[in-house]
Ligand SMILES: Cc1cc2nc3c(=O)[nH]c(=O)nc-3n(C[C@H](O)[C@H](O)[C@H](O)COP(=O)(O)O)c2cc1C
């Protein structure tokens with residue numbers, strides 16, 4: 001009972017207040033405010049932006065906020081078990097880490113810090129193809145299951161070799177990102193002429209060309225990243241290539257970026273191992289629906305035949321609860337990890353995960369759930385179901 005024994009002082013001693021950044025964060029929003037106050041503008045803008053008018057970016061949050069919890073009471077919640085598995089691998093709670101590119105812009109240790117924090121929290125990390133630390137170095141940083149996110153390059157041999165490197169390094173699945181044949185237009189990046197800072201590289205491509213995101217073709221009037229994607233990423237990618245992906249390595253394949261039940265059905269016909277509902281953190285096609293609104297129809301179409309995950313806007317334990325109630329096996333977080341990194345590297349990511357884990361546990365206790373299978377569809381309802389009754 002530290003709180004009782006030391007009613008004053010302890011909290012004040014730990015408060016860190018860099019210029020404009022505020023006191024120690026108590027929620028994800030405050031981690032973001034800290035990152036905004038401390039990161040270079042071009043890095044923060046790249047991390048935070050959505051595409052175009054950022055309507056979907058707001059919707060990813062707003063749609064969670066429109067869902068209301070329907071708790072059950074008096075159900076002995078003295079012990080709560082949040083453990084589950086994703087593609088057979090154990091995680092301590094169903095909140096995992098989505099791939100985000102270029103994490104060393106947020107903190108010097110970048111992806112290594114994220115991997116270590118995930119290991120300490122016993123959750124799963126997905127490493128981006130566009131990491132600023134190599135696939136091998138991240139594997140060596142922490143002994144815990146990880147997935148590798150694969151972008152398919154025009155150079156298929158380079159792509160296949162990267163997938164094989166991930167397999168050799170012990171990654172447990174390939175998450176193929178299918179929503180990025182071209183890079184969405186993030187206007188702040190255009191304004192900032194965003195490019196990877198010179199001291200960093202796309203570490204998986206060192207020596208293979210394409211290790212820097214700076215090749216603009218228009219005299220530098222656009223985001224350097226958009227030109228980089230245009231020159232290297234394979235826009236011809238199509239469903240039949242799932243077979244090709246199967247042929248290049250033996251890892252299970254997760255399709256990241258499914259937004260309709262129609263495509264979920266095609267994905268299953270192609271024999272994918274899991275479906276990841278994502279609108280890429282609202283960074284690709286603006287005005288697509290929020291992922292939590294896309295989820296129920298996709299879960300219905302999949303009908304239990306494979307695991308379904310969700311990312312996009314998850315900032316609260318109740319968001320994860322809502323996604324599980326609507327049929328997701330687990331959720332993934334993108335930006336909150338970057339805000340944790342910006343705050344205090346490995347410890348910051350650890351704190352972000354701890355916060356979400358604790359909030360999720362509390363959401364379970366306050367809804368009368370002691371294990372994940374207690375989380376029911378009926379525990380979440382849309383706000384209009386109340387408004388229509390008044
Ligand atoms: C800065 C940033 C970089 C990202 N880089 C990648 C990437 O390299 N590969 C990928 O598949 N998705 C990438 N994403 C998308 C995330 O994996 C994820 O879908 C999204 O961030 C989830 O939304 P959230 O940030 O609201 O949690 C990126 C997202 C952000 C914000």
Ligand SMILES: CCCCC(=O)C(=O)O
Pocket residue numbers: 101130151180183229233280283
């Ligand atoms: C091909 C895009 C890589 C980075 C990314 O996914 C993002 O910025 O959203």
